Amino acid sequence: MSTQIIITLPDEIYQRAERFARLANRDIASILVDTIQLSIPPVSGDITNLQPVSILSDEQVLMLTELQMESAQDAQLSELLVGVARRRHRQQSGTLTECDRTELQTLMQVYQEGLLRKATALSEAVKRGLIEPLN
Structure with missing residues (x-):
C-alpha cells in the first residue's frame, strides 16, 4: 500500500534529484522514495x-x-x-x-x-x- 503526498521542494533540491534521476535513468519519484527510505531509520x-x-x-x-x-x-x-x-x-x-x-x-x-x-x-x-x- 502507498500513500500519496504533495511536497514543496526548494528548486536546488529538485534540480539535484532531477539530474540524479536522469543519470540513473529513473523517475524522480522513485529517487525521492529511495532517498527517504534510506535516510529515516525505523522507529519502534x-x-x-x-x-x-x-x-x-x-x-x-x-x-x-x-x-x-x-x-x-x-x-x-x-x-x-x-x-x-x-x-x-x-x-x-x-x-x-x-x-x-x-x-x-x-x-x-x-x-x-x-x-x-x-x-x-x-x-x-x-x-x-x-x-x-x-x-
Missing part, C-alpha cells in the same frame, strides 16, 4: 505512544535531558561492538552470528531512539530557558 512502535517533548512539563523535559540506555543494554551493546571491532581488526569473516546481528540491530535502535529523544529534550529545555545553550 513503543516510541509512537510517547507524548511529544513540547507538551511535557519542565520537570519531565529536564528528566529526559539525563536519559541514558539501561546499563544491561549498554553493556551488551558495548560487548557486541567490541567483538565486531576485534574481528574486523583480525580481518575475520563472519563477523556476527545471525542472533548477534539481530541483537545488535535492536540495541542500536534503542540507543538511537533514546539519543533522539534526549536531543529533542535538550533542545526544548534550551528553548524554555531551563538550561543554558552549549557554546
Whole structure:
C-alpha cells in the first residue's frame, strides 16, 4: 500500500534529484522514495505512544535531558561492538552470528531512539530557558 503526498521542494533540491534521476535513468519519484527510505531509520512502535517533548512539563523535559540506555543494554551493546571491532581488526569473516546481528540491530535502535529523544529534550529545555545553550 502507498500513500500519496504533495511536497514543496526548494528548486536546488529538485534540480539535484532531477539530474540524479536522469543519470540513473529513473523517475524522480522513485529517487525521492529511495532517498527517504534510506535516510529515516525505523522507529519502534513503543516510541509512537510517547507524548511529544513540547507538551511535557519542565520537570519531565529536564528528566529526559539525563536519559541514558539501561546499563544491561549498554553493556551488551558495548560487548557486541567490541567483538565486531576485534574481528574486523583480525580481518575475520563472519563477523556476527545471525542472533548477534539481530541483537545488535535492536540495541542500536534503542540507543538511537533514546539519543533522539534526549536531543529533542535538550533542545526544548534550551528553548524554555531551563538550561543554558552549549557554546
